[in-house]
Amino acid sequence: MIVGCGALGCPSADLLARAGVGRLTLIDRDLVEISNLHRQTLYTDADAKAQLPKAQAAKDRLESVNPEIEIHAIVADFGSYDAERYLLHEKLAKPDILIDGTDNFETRFLINDLSVLHDIPYIYGGAIGTKGMAAVLIPGETPCLRCLLNAPPPPGSEPTCEAAGVFAPVSAIVASYQASEALKLLIGARERVMASMLEFDLWEGARRRIELEPLKDPKCPCCAKRRFEFLDREDEETISICGRDAIQINPHNRIPIEMAHLAQALSEQGTFETTAFMLKGRLNDEAVGLTVFRDGRAIFDGITDPALARSLYARYIGC
Numbered sequence: 622m623i624v625g626c627g628a629l630g631c632p633s634a635d636l637l638a639r640a641g642v643g644r645l646t647l648i649d650r651d652l653v654e655i656s657n658l659h660r661q662t663l664y665t666d667a668d669a670k671a672q673l674p675k676a677q678a679a680k681d682r683l684e685s686v687n688p689e690i691e692i693h694a695i696v697a698d699f700g701s702y703d704a705e706r707y708l709l710h711e712k713l714a715k716p717d718i719l720i721d722g723t724d725n726f727e728t729r730f731l732i733n734d735l736s737v738l739h740d741i742p743y744i745y746g747g748a749i750g751t752k753g754m755a756a757v758l759i760p761g762e763t764p765c766l767r768c769l770l771n772a773p774p775p776p777g778s779e780p781t782c783e784a785a786g787v788f789a790p791v792s793a794i795v796a797s798y799q800a801s802e803a804l805k806l807l808i809g810a811r812e813r814v815m816a817s818m819l820e821f822d823l824w825e826g827a828r829r830r831i832e833l834e835p836l837k838d839p840k841c842p843c844c845a846k847r848r849f850e851f852l853d854r855e856d857e858e859t860i861s862i863c864g865r866d867a868i869q870i871n872p873h874n875r876i877p878i879e880m881a882h883l884a885q886a887l888s889e890q891g892t893f894e895t896t897a898f899m900l901k902g903r904l905n906d907e908a909v910g911l912t913v914f915r916d917g918r919a920i921f922d923g924i925t926d927p928a929l930a931r932s933l934y935a936r937y938i939g940c
C-alpha cells in the first residue's frame with residue numbers, strides 16, 4: 622500500500638508495478654495539477670488539464686504499463702477516521718508493506734501507528750529542498766517512527782515542501798530506495814534490508830547513515846506501550862490546503878453523497894459538471910470554486926477563511 626501518490630509515491634509505484642508486484646493499493650486525496658509535473662512522474666499534462674484524481678491517474682498509467690497486476694485506487698484522505706478501514710479493506714488482503722508517499726508528519730505518525738498495531742513493515746521516506754531521507758521500520762525488530770522523532774515537529778518549525786520546494790531528483794532517489802527495500806522484503810531477503818536511516822543532501826553531495834538499532838526507545842509510547850495516539854485522535858475537519866487559497870472540509874461521521882441529487886441541487890446555484898469521481902464547478906453568488914467528492918469531502922477554492930468554508934458547506938451541501 623502506497624500512501625500518497627506525489628513525488629515519492631509516483632516513482633516507487635512505477636518501479637514496483639514494472640517489477641511485477643502483484644497487488645498495489647494507491648491512496649491519495651488530491652487532483653493532478655500542472656505544478657506537480659516536474660517531479661510526479663506518472664502524470665501528464667492531459668491529466669492535469671482533466672483534473673484527474675492522482676490515485677486514479679496513477680492507476681490508469683500503471684495498468685497500461687503492466688496489465689497483469691492488480692491495482693486499486695482510493696481517492697480519499699488517509700486520516701484517522703478511515704485509515705484503518707482502507708488498510709483492512711474487506712475486499713483486499715492486508716498489505717505486506719506500507720510505503721510512505723506523504724508530505725506531512727501527521728500522516729506519517731498515523732502510518733506508524735497502523736504499522737505497529739497491525740505488524741506491517743513501514744518504509745519511511747521524506748524529501749524537502751535538496752535533502753532526502755529514508756528508513757525501513759519493522760515492528761518488533763527496528764525502532765518505530767516515534768522512537769526516532771517522538772512527535773511531529775510543531776507547525777512552522779520545519780520547512781514544508783510547499784514553501785521550500787523539492788528538487789525533483791531528490792524524491793526520485795528516496796523513492797528508488799523505498800522500492801528497493803520493498804522488493805527485498807517481498808522476496809524474503811530480510812537480511813539484506815538496510816539497518817540504518819539514510820540521509821543525504823544532493824546539493825552538498827553529503828550523505829550519512831544513522832544506525833537504527835540504538836535508537837529503539839524502551840519507553841516509546843507507540844511500539845513499547847502500544848498507545849496509538851494518532852489513530853485514536855480526531856481528524857481535523859477543516860484544513861487549509863498549502864500553496865493555494867483553498868480550504869478542505871472533511872466532515873466527521875459522513876455518509877456517501879448522492880451525487881446525482883447534489884448535482885441537481887447545485888445546478889441552480891452555479892455551473893457544475895459531474896465526473897466519475899467528483900462534482901466540480903463554481904457558485905454563482907460566491908467567488909469560489911467548489912469540488913465535492915463522493916465521501917462528502919469538499920474543497921473550496923479561492924478562500925482562506927475556514928469559518929466561511931464551513932458556512933458555505935452547510936449552505937450548499939448540508940451537514
Ligand SMILES: [Zn+2]
Pocket residue numbers: 764765766767768769838841842843844845
Ligand atoms: Zn517506537
